[in-house]
Amino acid sequence: MLFSTFDLADRSVEELLADRRLLGNAAADEHGVPVDGRLAELEDLRAVGYRDLVLGRLIEGHGNAIALVSRCGTERQRTTANGEAAAGVLFGVWNTAPPDGVRIVAAGDAWLELGGRKTFCSGAGTVARALITARDPNGASQMLLVPMERVPVRIDRDSWDPLGMRESDSFAVDFTGVRLGSDAVIGDVGDYDRQPWFAAGAARFVAVQAGGVARLADELAAFAVRRSTGEDAVQMTRLGECVVAAHTAAQWVRACAEAWSAWDVDPAAESERRLRTTVDAARYAIERAALDVLERVERAVGARGLLAPEPFAAFVRDLRMYLRQPAPDLAISRVGRDAFEHACAE
Ligand SMILES: Cc1cc2nc3c(=O)[nH]c(=O)nc-3n(C[C@H](O)[C@H](O)[C@H](O)COP(=O)(O)OP(=O)(O)OC[C@H]3O[C@@H](n4cnc5c(N)ncnc54)[C@H](O)[C@@H]3O)c2cc1C
Known part of the structure; x- marks a missing residue:
């Protein structure tokens, strides 16, 4: 498989949820920064999304909860939450x-x-x-x-x-x-929505969704081998487009991690602007990549490929549902507004 980076494949979702390492990985410092860094957190989420989008959704929420308690709670609340996560308690x-x-x-x-x-x-x-x-x-x-x-x-x-x-x-x-x-x-009233953390937090579901896009690209390649469609130029073009979309999605995840880490180090207005614009843009880019891949996969595998035991039907349904996140139009319009204001200032 091109994109599978984690040894998650042979274990059930229940086993993985019971894996203390997976939950303990969310450990965060008093600023809500994952102890292993932003890139490791988002790459982990991408790998988990590749394995299973439902698992990704749960682990993404778990990480968000630990980060919020760690950043907004008291020292005691942070220590307790991190300790419980390390012991396998799901948030x-x-x-x-x-x-x-x-x-x-x-x-x-x-x-x-x-x-x-x-x-x-x-x-x-x-x-x-x-x-x-x-x-x-x-x-x-x-x-x-x-x-x-x-x-x-x-x-x-x-x-x-x-x-x-x-x-x-x-x-x-x-x-x-x-x-x-x-x-x-x-924490205090209003802490949940406080920026830029609230907008930047979307990077977590972006990472899980990017994992889902990569999985579909890999599954389509395996399907082409099973059905011997390698000589069909149209099928190979569709597959190529899916591979490029998966790579694009992965690059956006890295861009989010980079922009967030830069803001963690230097929370100045310019790095906040870059962080928010990068995550908003990534939301749109991943949604576009995923919708393109979903369409190509549906066409490539056809009705027979959308029957069990082929893996596509369940994955297509899950990804289509999980793509529906809050106010997507607002996110992309903010990217446009940012570019407009930048142009006005020049
Ligand atoms: C599988 C799954 C699991 C989830 N789990 C959780 C969870 O554990 N915890 C949790 O808190 N939430 C969870 N959610 C909810 C999620 O975070 C979003 O709140 C929800 O998906 C948004 O629903 P919506 O698409 O109807 O939202 P909306 O944001 O209402 O979007 C619907 C459409 O309306 C448009 N729209 C929205 N507001 C306006 C406006 N003012 N003017 C014009 N257009 C507008 C949007 O752009 C979009 O086109 C989950 C969602 C899913 C799909």
């Missing part, structure tokens, strides 16, 4: 909310009570530490770390009947009546 971030989203409905000196639901809660039922956002009485967003095994939530499994990514179990979860101690509060 997740559940921010997406329906109109009846989670809010803090009552609070005392050292406790608070929640009402409302979260939707798209990936790994609900498996995630042990859910970093959720809740509206306070002023409407501001507050992060809370919920120990899922200790609170009585209602998981609505019927809420998740998706095109793909079914096994991500991204159910709606009702937190009404949940009481938490004040040690569940992570």
Whole structure:
């Protein structure tokens, strides 16, 4: 395989999730920077996405949670979270909310009570530490770390009947009546959305998606061998286009890591601008690369190739679903706006 860099292939998703190394890899310092560096984090996510997009989604959320707790939480919260991750405890971030989203409905000196639901809660039922956002009485967003095994939530499994990514179990979860101690509060109101971390964090799903694109390119090459289509110029052209798209996606992942590392070292306005523009551009570039590859793969393998036991149908569905991330149009329009403002200033 051209792009497989990790020894993940022979193990089930459950085994991989139970692998402490995979979860412990997310360890972060007090700035939320992965201890192995940005490039290692994103390359790991690309490799995991190559293996399985559902696993990638869970590991991506886990890394985001550890980074948020490490950067915004107290020293004690950071040490505990990193220790738990190293011991194999799975974290997740559940921010997406329906109109009846989670809010803090009552609070005392050292406790608070929640009402409302979260939707798209990936790994609900498996995630042990859910970093959720809740509206306070002023409407501001507050992060809370919920120990899922200790609170009585209602998981609505019927809420998740998706095109793909079914096994991500991204159910709606009702937190009404949940009481938490004040040690569940992570950081200050507004910390979750704080920039440039919020926009830059999209680099994680970009990396997982890039892994998915590479996997499809490799699977198409293997399919061409199985079906002996090597003499067909059209099939070889399609395959070539997929290989180039996968390489392009990988380059964008590296560009994100580079821009983020540069900002970590020197958080000046110019490096922030570069970081945000690079990640916004990467989101668009990976989406384009993935949609191009999906179309070519569907044409190349045909209806018979989209039947089990060929691997394509499941992967195509998962990637199409996982590509749908928040406000994609806003991200690419920011790239245009940045170029426009740059031109105005010249
Ligand atoms: C498999 C999967 C797992 C997920 N897991 C999680 C999770 O664990 N935790 C979590 O918090 N979230 C999760 N999400 C949710 C995800 O982060 C996004 O919030 C969600 O996918 C966005 O949904 P949407 O495409 O309907 O969003 P939207 O952002 O609403 O996009 C839909 C369309 O509307 C457009 N649009 C949006 N706003 C405007 C506007 N103001 N004006 C004009 N056009 C607009 C967009 O550009 C886009 O074209 C998951 C999503 C998926 C697919």
